[in-house]
Amino acid sequence: MKKKIITSCILSFLLLMQTFIASSQQSEPIPWNQFKGFYRNGVASGNTLAEKIPENGPKMLWKKKTGSAFSEITIMGNQIYTMLSEKTDSVSGLEFAVAFDAKTGNEIWKTLIDSIFIDVDGWGDGPRSTPAIGQDFVYSFSGRGKLTATSKTDGKIAWQVDFVKEFGSTIPRWGFANSPLLIGDLVVMEAGGSENRAFIAFDAKTGKVVWAKGKGNSTYNSPSVANIDGETQIIFANGIYLYSFNAQGDTLWTLKTPIGNPTALPLVFDSNKVFISAIRNTGFIVAEFNKNGAKELINGTAMKNDYSTSVYYDGYIYGFNVAALTCISATTGEKKWTKRGFGKGSLILVDDKLLVLSDQGKIIQVKATPDAYTEQGSFQAIEGKSWTAPSFSDGKVYVRNLTEMACFDLN
């Protein structure tokens, strides 16, 4: 029975990947259905962008107030999903998973998930994780550690797992922040649980644990995914290690790295390379991996990602080196250019362009080229501290921060 489920998982994932790759070749947009997009690499595949943002800004489709959370917006069809919180007094409140109409921003459903996570340092209360949109359910993870599957259509809770109670996970200082990864019929999480339950795969329909592996605490990182020779690799960055598991939970390889506790998730590119970066210590490494192992190719200090994940395009990595937008060679690590003035912003790649969101809510379109920083227009999208990266689908960019969210048509 177990073998059957696993085989089914692999087949459905491959089928899904093939479907989307085929779609990509036909320039059909791929849904931004989970944290950092479908491939978890911050790339809005299958989308195009105009060469410039109009001087008077793009058309704003909607903008609305929202409750505090750092969750990104995920998109599937006519609905978008995110998380938010509402305070009932200064020390308590509630966290919700919410669905909105993509065209209007009107709320479709709002489901209570957990009590609120209060940030002792005042960075912002509420959820940190980004919901993932599966076949039937939306998977959200609260700041206090409850993974919940809710119906995409009406928000009804199908199942819920409390990581603290079930796995002995410890709430990190700034709350649980990792975002669910969807692989076929699995929901994969860094759990940070005791008794070799650092990394757990759940049955997407039932919430039952399919496999649990590894030692490690709850961090602020999220798993990435790669596919080599038809085999899925789930890559976790935890502590100073990279871990790779296949969909069955078998350990494929482990790599000790000089990068300690990265927050930006491992960025897979060229199908068999992974870039990880942290704001302290060494800065970054690029490692090459296959089915059986991984080795460090280069390391450097020209890129030190904090909470914002870099993107890869055509041989180069673009990201925030502390608070400077920077382009480095993915082959040599050499810095190509730097542009300051965006604070600790975030970015995604659409077509051959970067959409950069400054930490003050301004969107800047930048040509993804190593030649020079080339700005292609900008506009103030939202106001105030903005630490949540944008999402993109079907020509529209979705942004949010702790107080508001908005959608702009960039076509």
Next chain:
Amino acid sequence: MKTRKSHIFIFIIALFFPASFFAQTADEIIANHLAAHGDLKKWKQIESMKITGKFTAFSEQKDFFCIKTKSGAYYSELFLGKNAVIEAFNGKTGWTIDPWQDILYARRLNSAEENVFQQKALFFTPFFDYKEKGAKVEYTGKQNIDGEDVFALKLTKANGKIETWYLNTSTYLEFKCESEWVDFATPVPAQTFFDDFRTVNGLVIPFFIERTFWQRDRILQIENIEFNIKLDEKLLVMPRKEQMNKLEFMQGDWNVDLEVFTRRGTWYKTGATNSDINYVSTNLLQENINYENYFAYSKRVDYTYNDADNKYRISVFDDLSSTFEIFEGNFTDSCFTADNCDISYTAGKAENKSCTQLSICNIEKGSFILEIKSSNDGGKNWNPREKYTYTRKIK
């Protein structure tokens, strides 16, 4: 062969003259740099600057102001995220109230912070009168940083700290500075970037200053600059802890009458002496008193406030017996009372059945009474022992 000879010649020349070559170049660069900042005569007339604007820390943009003076004093009120921070520096020493460090009251700056405040207090560039300030400059060559051609100048300051300044080769204005900064009072390397130069009253000043150190990113965006604003010197005086202000009635020079409690249940005057009580720091009120009670005693009494357990802590040093005693207590009603019943000098809770109490009551403008009591049952019952009546000396 001829080329080789000329190379050798140039090499020999370079061996003998490089210092003067570079010194000359450094001086030229600095002269151009100072000129680029506007009229030097006007700079020399500036006694102080008040800067207002926005300061961004942790991506939160908040109001900011600072006042800096020619003498190197600096005072600022700003926000770091949710916390309001105050910084003050008199040119040599200073203090800060920074709740991020879990210290809610003023604390003195350490030496690494003093170096940072010297940087903060600069009007615009460290190369202004740098020789008079005891600094040395070495030109280390041209570089390209982030696409910007720059002159690199190594600045060794009088305090021994080294900074590297990168000046734009076209404008001679500063582009970047590498210096030592602090994060949680610990030295860390910092990079500071300067931009948005504007002319104010003929003076050229960067209105955008971004500094990154460790994982921090701080941005100062200047909105307004006022010149020759008087800095209220009182702002630079390190404030006492609020709780220590409650002990202010004790500060001064006192006549002290000494009495002991007799077996007959009456007070008996044994003598008189003097006492001086003064704040020696913002969290330390110190009393020195000499008196005779059979033997001659010389005691020093330190009053402090301990935030960890929200109590006053008093230490009494007796030179005759060479002993310290520690008391803890607080104000209750109109008296200040402290005892040593719960004080333990070993691990674990004290089981001190025999203990002493200091009680200060009858507090008036020119007098107060300190009573010492004993207990043999852990503080349940107190027996009077000694009484010290303080009367303020009239100057």
